[in-house]
Amino acid sequence: MNDFQTVFEFVRAIPAGKVMSYGEVGRAVGVTARTVGFALGDCPDDVPWHRVVGSDGYLRIAKRSPVHFAEQKARLAEEGVPVDERGFVPADALPPRD
Helix, strand or coil, rough: CCCCHHHHHHHHCCCCCEEEHHHHHHHCCCCCCHHHHHHHHCCCCCHHHEEEEECEEECCHCCCCCHHHHHHHHHHCCCCCCCCCCCCCCCHHHHCCC
16 A cells, blocks of 8 residues: 555544544654645545644645635534634644644
């Protein structure tokens, strides 16, 4: 299995209503946060890419694509994850940091 496939498998296991940072996913599977970002930029449809956010809770896709930003925000809202108007998941909705 290559690095991207490993990322996809891990992200598929993030439960609905939960988010993780690119760095957390990377540490869990032994790749960099950047590799996670590249992988999720071209992932299969069944990978819940919207559950991965910046370490500060920011929806990083907002800088690249307003369409994908709106999609990520809507998908997270459907799962009960709050996102503020600036594109941040509040700190209390993020997993605790090590």
